[in-house]
Amino acid sequence: MLMKFVDDSKENVPKRSESLIVGIKGDDMHQAQVQIPTEEPPPLPENDRLKAIGKRATRWDGNLKVSGSGKYTADIRLPGMLYAQMVDATVPHAKVVSIDTTEAEKMPGVKAVHVVEHVLGNAQLRDPKQELPSKYPIVRYAGQPVAAVAAVSPQLARAAALKVKVKYAPLPFVVDRDDARKHDAPLVYPGPADQAGTAGGGGGPKNVPQVGNVHGPAEHKVGYIDEGFSDAAEVVEARYITQVQTHSALETHGVVADWKPDVLTVYASTQGTSTVRDELAYVFSLPKNKVRVITEYMGGGFGAKFGAGNFGVVATHLSKKAGAPVWLMLDRQQEHLSVGNRPDSDQSLKIGAKKDGTLSAIQLVSYGTAGCGTGAGCSGPAINMYKCPNVHTQEYDVFINGGPAASFRAPGHPQGCFALEQSIDELAEKLGMDPLDFRDKNDEFEPRRVERRIGRAKFGWDQRRKAGSDPGPVKRGMGVAQAVWYRIIHMDSAAEVRVHQDGSVELMSGVQDIGGGIKTVLAQVVAEEFGLTPKDISIRIGDTQYPSGPPSGGSCTTASITPAARNAAYQAKLAFLRSVAPALNVSSDDLVLQDGHVRSKSDSSKSWTFKRAAAKMRTSEIAARADRVPDYKNVGRRLNYGGVHFIEISVDTEMGHIHVERALAVQDCGRPMNPLHLESQINGGVLQGISYALYENRILDKQKGLMVNPNFDFYKVIGAQETPKIEIHVIENYLGLSSTDAGGIGEPSTMATAAAIANAFYNATGVRMRRTPMTPAAVLETLGKVRSVTA
Amino acid sequence: MNRFAFTNCDTLDQALSALTPGAELKAGGTDVLDRMKERISAPEKLVNIRNIQALRGIDESSTGLRIGPLMTLGEIAEHPAIQKNYTALANAAAHAATPQIRNMGTIGGNLVQRPRCWYFRSADYDCRRKGGETCYAQIGDNEYHAIFHNSICAIVHPSSTAVPLMALGGSLDVASSDGKRTIPLETFFLLPEQNWTRENILRPGEIITAINVPKPASTARSAYQKWAEREGTDWAIADAGVVLDMDGDTCRKAAIVVGAAAPAPLRMHEAEVMLAGKPITEETARAAGKAAMVKASPLTHNAYKIPMFEVAIYRTILLTAGKMGPDPSAVGGRA
Numbered sequence A: 001m002l003m004k005f006v007d008d009s010k011e012n013v014p015k016r017s018e019s020l021i022v023g024i025k026g027d028d029m030h031q032a033q034v035q036i037p038t039e040e041p042p043p044l045p046e047n048d049r050l051k052a053i054g055k056r057a058t059r060w061d062g063n064l065k066v067s068g069s070g071k072y073t074a075d076i077r078l079p080g081m082l083y084a085q086m087v088d089a090t091v092p093h094a095k096v097v098s099i100d101t102t103e104a105e106k107m108p109g110v111k112a113v114h115v116v117e118h119v120l121g122n123a124q125l126r127d128p129k130q131e132l133p134s135k136y137p138i139v140r141y142a143g144q145p146v147a148a149v150a151a152v153s154p155q156l157a158r159a160a161a162l163k164v165k166v167k168y169a170p171l172p173f174v175v176d177r178d179d180a181r182k183h184d185a186p187l188v189y190p191g192p193a194d195q196a197g198t199a200g201g202g203g204g205p206k207n208v209p210q211v212g213n214v215h216g217p218a219e220h221k222v223g224y225i226d227e228g229f230s231d232a233a234e235v236v237e238a239r240y241i242t243q244v245q246t247h248s249a250l251e252t253h254g255v256v257a258d259w260k261p262d263v264l265t266v267y268a269s270t271q272g273t274s275t276v277r278d279e280l281a282y283v284f285s286l287p288k289n290k291v292r293v294i295t296e297y298m299g300g301g302f303g304a305k306f307g308a309g310n311f312g313v314v315a316t317h318l319s320k321k322a323g324a325p326v327w328l329m330l331d332r333q334q335e336h337l338s339v340g341n342r343p344d345s346d347q348s349l350k351i352g353a354k355k356d357g358t359l360s361a362i363q364l365v366s367y368g369t370a371g372c373g374t375g376a377g378c379s380g381p382a383i384n385m386y387k388c389p390n391v392h393t394q395e396y397d398v399f400i401n402g403g404p405a406a407s408f409r410a411p412g413h414p415q416g417c418f419a420l421e422q423s424i425d426e427l428a429e430k431l432g433m434d435p436l437d438f439r440d441k442n443d444e445f446e447p448r449r450v451e452r453r454i455g456r457a458k459f460g461w462d463q464r465r466k467a468g469s470d471p472g473p474v475k476r477g478m479g480v481a482q483a484v485w486y487r488i489i490h491m492d493s494a495a496e497v498r499v500h501q502d503g504s505v506e507l508m509s510g511v512q513d514i515g516g517g518i519k520t521v522l523a524q525v526v527a528e529e530f531g532l533t534p535k536d537i538s539i540r541i542g543d544t545q546y547p548s549g550p551p552s553g554g555s556c557t558t559a560s561i562t563p564a565a566r567n568a569a570y571q572a573k574l575a576f577l578r579s580v581a582p583a584l585n586v587s588s589d590d591l592v593l594q595d596g597h598v599r600s601k602s603d604s605s606k607s608w609t610f611k612r613a614a615a616k617m618r619t620s621e622i623a624a625r626a627d628r629v630p631d632y633k634n635v636g637r638r639l640n641y642g643g644v645h646f647i648e649i650s651v652d653t654e655m656g657h658i659h660v661e662r663a664l665a666v667q668d669c670g671r672p673m674n675p676l677h678l679e680s681q682i683n684g685g686v687l688q689g690i691s692y693a694l695y696e697n698r699i700l701d702k703q704k705g706l707m708v709n710p711n712f713d714f715y716k717v718i719g720a721q722e723t724p725k726i727e728i729h730v731i732e733n734y735l736g737l738s739s740t741d742a743g744g745i746g747e748p749s750t751m752a753t754a755a756a757i758a759n760a761f762y763n764a765t766g767v768r769m770r771r772t773p774m775t776p777a778a779v780l781e782t783l784g785k786v787r788s789v790t791a
Numbered sequence B: 001m002n003r004f005a006f007t008n009c010d011t012l013d014q015a016l017s018a019l020t021p022g023a024e025l026k027a028g029g030t031d032v033l034d035r036m037k038e039r040i041s042a043p044e045k046l047v048n049i050r051n052i053q054a055l056r057g058i059d060e061s062s063t064g065l066r067i068g069p070l071m072t073l074g075e076i077a078e079h080p081a082i083q084k085n086y087t088a089l090a091n092a093a094a095h096a097a098t099p100q101i102r103n104m105g106t107i108g109g110n111l112v113q114r115p116r117c118w119y120f121r122s123a124d125y126d127c128r129r130k131g132g133e134t135c136y137a138q139i140g141d142n143e144y145h146a147i148f149h150n151s152i153c154a155i156v157h158p159s160s161t162a163v164p165l166m167a168l169g170g171s172l173d174v175a176s177s178d179g180k181r182t183i184p185l186e187t188f189f190l191l192p193e194q195n196w197t198r199e200n201i202l203r204p205g206e207i208i209t210a211i212n213v214p215k216p217a218s219t220a221r222s223a224y225q226k227w228a229e230r231e232g233t234d235w236a237i238a239d240a241g242v243v244l245d246m247d248g249d250t251c252r253k254a255a256i257v258v259g260a261a262a263p264a265p266l267r268m269h270e271a272e273v274m275l276a277g278k279p280i281t282e283e284t285a286r287a288a289g290k291a292a293m294v295k296a297s298p299l300t301h302n303a304y305k306i307p308m309f310e311v312a313i314y315r316t317i318l319l320t321a322g323k324m325g326p327d328p329s330a331v332g333g334r335a
């Protein structure tokens, strides 16, 4: 679904047998015999027996970030740098008749103007001949990039952009998902169209039927759905509506592009240095060795920052034309309009279970809009969360004249969980079962079983009362919901470790830190191998000049890159010991690296500080590079990561106000590499989940087809005062799959929150909340407190 | 943003003479600069009054309160005498906007700030309040819009402080190069039926020089609460300012004003009469809330505000009477 899964199990690499730990600590952890490639370092023991990995190491670059000395893309200043401003379409659907840039070009200080020739991100017609040829790309949404100018100051660039005269021949438009499904709706595309995904996923199914604006269905069928429902003793059926959410990363998209005859250097706010390089190389017909992409610090992407983007391509064109570096950061409005979003959904979900409480059928029909893109499918949870013999899902994308969606933290899953996990709750109640017991019965995934058990005790689940127990206007309730995510490994993950004669150690990799803290984790991995502390290791990442790094999507970063880093560190360590052993008069097999020292295993009197030993290196530098080795076995895509969220809320049923009282997230991610960073990620996941459940909403006005809240004033994101107490428990779930056995957490930590809130709402009020965002308007309407109004 | 001249003034006289046609005052600038960046206002000149010391200060005397228009919302919220005797005003200032805005935004600017209707705030909509033909909120996205006086233009008045100031019987001292006048807040604001392109009767060239509030009777108490989608920083979707003059348990006189319900802060006379001469109880307070909303005329997406205002008024009446605590669901209610 998201990224290629490389199955090398058939490859004939020499193997050796090793005993390594698998299973969940405190539950079924045990040693297992596994075949691993001969070159692999010895398996790591459990975290308790390690010095650096699994410890709460503080953020490697924390001081640099909080003191402002870490330079983000927007902070980059190069000699002679120009500032660019995009010209965006002001109408939702139109043919561009003419673009007049003469006035802008004449302004003193304006150095280059560029007219966009190809728009990235939008779906493309399968048969381009279905549309009359047009000099300029058809405008499919308000905010679509049309042109750009570069000038000596940002103010001048903005003024010049206003002077670019674009003449539109407007076309009929539609910005509402339900309207777009009507048979006489204006067409966003005159024929079938598909959107390409990015390295982070997104992009819907290709080669599905399309009628009008409705693209699909993409179907998934297991068993016989009708039989499943006739076997059922209880069935629940309901419709769920979720809204469009924009990524709203604090750092907007942007680049500084510096076109030089010998190399194109681009500083980018990206989740994939390599994917930006590849896209720019492709667009500008450059060999990859002439494009360098740098992302030293990055302020969040959530899935929307993989490619070069229209702005990246435009900035590069401008730099090439002007012969100067060009700075181009989007503003908040452009961010909301043109660089991605989470599609909405209208889901009809029907599920049934037998008398004994086993699920017999799951049927989902979903419609969602990814704007003028595709990828609104949300059946992942319905297909993958529970064991069920009969499953049928049909996903439809609905085109509207809105900005194209992009992969967004667990694409499809918060929506899918919102529906599925409420229906599961409802079905449990019908069967007279506790929601956790019902899940125990139908969920085969062992970590989630353990997580439910831990959560039940920690959260005080058994104090949960019957739905609607509070007599007063303010009602409290508890809810639970769970997550399902997949193990995604990106094989383009490599690292180099260098040891210098002065005893300093550094690691280099193209991987970028999108905020999860991979720099720290890499430092821990190298420190563990060398018996040093993470602060002793220099980490240089986010540059395509280094060994290739994975794009950070699908929660794959830590799982993908840390084994390569460990293997490089291990190889460098062996080379180091071989290099210094003769001078120390000890055989290299007899040496270990511990607590900043090189020690002889056989003679405890022989010990040197690492620095002193390094001085004996035969060359000034020792380096080793390692690539990602395929996982030790192919575990398939199902049942890789879980996570269970428990939430308690109070609902003011007179004011329609929901207050989140507390949250407990019990999560798994293979071997926890750094609990501190994990907690940060999970805090963020829970907060983004609450924000999605209660506040965020992209609103497009049907009269002009424009977004009315493209800001942070009326596009409402959770703030400090809405933040509840969040408790986090991460289990150690050893998978026995790689030399670090790390997994991922970014996505599994956000997808269950909204569903858990909805279930808590039911427990509080006795009424089901089947739509998001759960604003006072939505709550009061759902509780039947609003007189209906006729327009 | 357009190019503009910037005149720094140290005295009121300088400001009055600088305030020529096409010029606009700038106090904290949190509203006017935002409008300029959004290209919905383009003054040729900004007259900066922020450094005029004479327009600062809070004086409490036996007859009442006199506030310089440059006092920030933060200064007003934290003033002990205002907290004690003009509680509703302190509440309103404390829960408006963000700490940063409260440190910059002045009370003068707060009363004169332009509306936050998203059609008004977007240069792409030539809406009626900007001199165009259409009120896009009528059939558009009107969830945050007015439920009274909304058929011509459906903005809600953005000022939180105007609500208690009106309930407390406040007035404004205004100066221009032609002279001075005093305007009661009750007649300061304009409904669209009177004028749909302006929110108040301030004339070009006029500057607010003081905000006056008469001293409430020793038996009077006041409170203001505001409800929003979020709990911290957010615009009101419902609010209420209440002043009760009590004779023991009986309400002698009540003043009740709502803000986010209409294009101007509105006195809820129907609610006030429900309380006069009656004890303040859950029952009378609820009846007052209901009575206030009888004439509401919601648009397509904002009928939910009616039950909210009913409860907002009832809870704020009880808070004022000391019969209920601050509402945890209100903005800042859990702080």
Ligand SMILES: Cc1cc2nc3c(=O)[nH]c(=O)nc-3n(C[C@H](O)[C@H](O)[C@H](O)COP(=O)(O)OP(=O)(O)OC[C@H]3O[C@@H](n4cnc5c(N)ncnc54)[C@H](O)[C@@H]3O)c2cc1C
Residues within 6 Å of the ligand: A713, B024, B025, B026, B027, B028, B029, B030, B031, B032, B033, B069, B070, B073, B095, B096, B097, B098, B101, B104, B105, B106, B107, B108, B109, B110, B111, B112, B113, B114, B158, B159, B160, B161, B206, B207, B208, B209, B234, B235, B236
């Ligand atoms: C994110 C955000 C949230 C907000 N939330 C709220 C809220 O919840 N409640 C609320 O009430 N407000 C809210 N505000 C508005 C804020 O309180 C006002 O912007 C601020 O009080 C305006 O004061 P200022 O001094 O910055 O005004 P300025 O921007 O300087 O001026 C605003 C207008 O008033 C005029 N003016 C200023 N002083 C005088 C004077 N002495 N005489 C005559 N005219 C004058 C100016 O010419 C201008 O037209 C919010 C603002 C923001 C940005």
